[in-house]
Amino acid sequence: MSEPAHKRLLTDLGRGELAEWCGLRGEAPFRADQIRRWIFGKRVADFEEMHDLSKPLRAALAEDFRLFASEIVRHQIASDRTEKLLLRLEDGSHIECVLMREPDRRTVCLSTQVGCAMGCVFCASGLLGLKRNLSVGEILEQVLRLDRLLGADERITNVVVMGIGEPLANIKSLLPAMETLNEKGGLGLGARRITISSVGLPEKIRELARYGKPFNLAVSLHAPNDELRNRLVPVNERIGIAAILEATDDYFRDTGRRVTFEYVLLGGLNDGVEHARELANLLAGRGAHVNLIPMNAISELPYADPSHARTAAFVDILTEAGIAATVRKRKGADIDAACGQLRLAEEQGSTSSQTTHELSDAVVPNR
């Protein structure tokens, strides 16, 4: 059980705020670093385990804060060792997070909102609409929970923010959370190992660029023209592809990071050679990478798998046009690891669909 909600969630505080809290109790600021080391580096479950802190300081921490704000209500493990957690937050909301393992990396996929307002038509996460944003601590807590599933000699190597929600619509919590993951006193993960996935909110993309950290940006495009994209990603009606590409060009210019474009292949809808050619024209000269995600057909939704032949033809057209394209491999397929499915089942008593934010670390560039 999580602790009573009147206590603040410790991970909602940045390093500076925690040092300030220590100062108010007559403790040196470096105590904040010690506390954070216990949380992010040593995987403690309780303040009592923070042995190098004085007893009164541990008691004060326990008096003012709680370490976790969620309960694990489901824990699934796939045959490829992908693990998925369904967490219940204090207000009864559910979110999902996932750990994906590969020989040389352990990637976690995080949610940033309870639900989503973007309304992508093939996505389970948006079906119930947006309930609320997650706090900084609620985003970080997913990392802590997943980190504690790893063996003593294993560490998280990559973070992808492509779970439930539109990360840039909650940039206020997203940035401090990513900062803590990036900081030495936090998880100490290089910014280049963090990927933020968005439907493409131009002003927020610019805000992310101004933040000045070379995070990877992945934009979910899914269509090569506005007419089709308006149907698949309804929020596009008030944005438009041209404005998104202007913003991603700026992101590349300002951060030096090439943008990945994600494209879910919906059989017979956006997977034709004409779509591939249009996409190739759109992205020509942008040095972009395209990540193709074959739709996994679900009976409740009127979308079909793309055939292997159409997928291969799509890749060929992009490649011939000089655009790097990969087909994303599925992770955790046997545990319905696509984000939103488990939450929807829990909240509605049904299972449904996949999201473009389907689990994979294929968008994380090799380095």
Ligand code: SF4
């Ligand atoms: S695909 Fe992503 S942006 Fe679109 S509705 Fe689902 S969670 Fe939101």
